[in-house]
Amino acid sequence: AFMSKGFQKSALQENVVSELSYLGFPLQQEVVTPNGYRLDIIVELDGKRVGIEVDGPSHFAGRDPMGSTILKRRQVVNADGIQLVS
Numbered sequence: 001a002f003m004s005k006g007f008q009k010s011a012l013q014e015n016v017v018s019e020l021s022y023l024g025f026p027l028q029q030e031v032v033t034p035n036g037y038r039l040d041i042i043v044e045l046d047g048k049r050v051g052i053e054v055d056g057p058s059h060f061a062g063r064d065p066m067g068s069t070i071l072k073r074r075q076v077v078n079a080d081g082i083q084l085v086s
Contacts, residue, residue, distance in 0.1 A: 013040055013054040020052075033080040037072050042082070051076055053086040 020027055025043045032038050041052040059069040076084050
């Protein structure tokens with residue numbers, strides 16, 4: 001597996017974290033999965049881990065996700081077993 005390097009939290013991500021915290025969701029930020037993918041946020045819902053990706057425009061070509069974003073979404077769900085929302 002690879003290890004994702006360098007990251008930068010956006011203002012939008014900070015807003016999402018703030019709202020989730022305000023609503024009382026237990027969360028973790030910038031979590032690295034066993035296969036090396038970094039997830040913006042993980043929350044626990046009904047005993048299940050759910051990853052939240054706050055994807056900005058660099059993850060898209062128009063309205064379509066870029067290949068690396070598609071691959072990450074697929075790998076996190078299938079290999080790491082974490083449900084993912086974006």
